[in-house]
Amino acid sequence: MIKQKCKQYSDKIKIKVFFNKKYHINNPLFSLETVLKIMQKDNFVIMNGDTIFLKNIFDKLSNNGQIQLVISNKNLVEKHDMKISKKNNLLIRVDKNLPHFNGISTGLAAIQGKKNREMFIIAVQSLIRKYGNSPHFWHDVFNSLIEKHVSVSTVRIPGKDWAEIDTVDDLDYARKLIDRYDSDF
Numbered sequence: 001m002i003k004q005k006c007k008q009y010s011d012k013i014k015i016k017v018f019f020n021k022k023y024h025i026n027n028p029l030f031s032l033e034t035v036l037k038i039m040q041k042d043n044f045v046i047m048n049g050d051t052i053f054l055k056n057i058f059d060k061l062s063n064n065g066q067i068q069l070v071i072s073n074k075n076l077v078e079k080h081d082m083k084i085s086k087k088n089n090l091l092i093r094v095d096k097n098l099p100h101f102n103g104i105s106t107g108l109a110a111i112q113g114k115k116n117r118e119m120f121i122i123a124v125q126s127l128i129r130k131y132g133n134s135p136h137f138w139h140d141v142f143n144s145l146i147e148k149h150v151s152v153s154t155v156r157i158p159g160k161d162w163a164e165i166d167t168v169d170d171l172d173y174a175r176k177l178i179d180r181y182d183s184d185f
Contacts, residue, residue: 013058019049028138029131032124039111039121046138048107052174053162054181057108060155065113067120068153069094069142071103072162080166082107082139084154091152094139103154105139106162119150 003017016038020031038044045058061068069091071084083101085092094105111120123144127136142152163174 026133029124029128029136029140030133032138032141033128036121036124039117043110043112043117046109046111048164050166051107051162051164052178053106053108053157057157057161060157061110062155063112065116066110066153067112067116067142067145067150068110068155070106070108070110070157070162071154072106072157072159074104074159077101077104081105082137086154089154091142091146091154093146094142096137103156106157107164108162109142116150119145119148123148 016035018031018035020026020028020034023031032039032046035044043063045061057070061070069084071086074081077083080096082094082096082105083098084094084103084105085098085101086103111117120141123141124138127140127144146152160177163170163177165171165174
């Protein structure tokens, strides 16, 4: 279904969908490892596969050579949500267990600029060497970059512009959004 939807936009944007066949036995960092060669060549976007956004989401990302994480607020923040701490528009930390936070990650990020792509790739490889197959998330790459004084900008979107689908209730909510905004998703 995801590949079919992406084909609808192939004349407007270059999209490649990758599926980590070993996702059930390794962590999300390994999903990034499967596309490192592609990351070297051009700016790229990372998106969780269980998330939907309004069509204009990419218009909200600036094309200025930055690393950007799309964030939002939720009325009910759940334990599994990836919480963020930021100051102004710069990410300070991202983690599921942050005690104090001022937003959540939507599971969408843009990595732009040759130097930023190189730093991102090095961070992915370093974390895989460090943690192996233990449970770590691709968001950990941002914490690693921040520790090396690499800026990660945040782009805030309203909660009505996206939905993560983890449960039946989430699916019901996503369907309501799609029905309400119809062709905008």
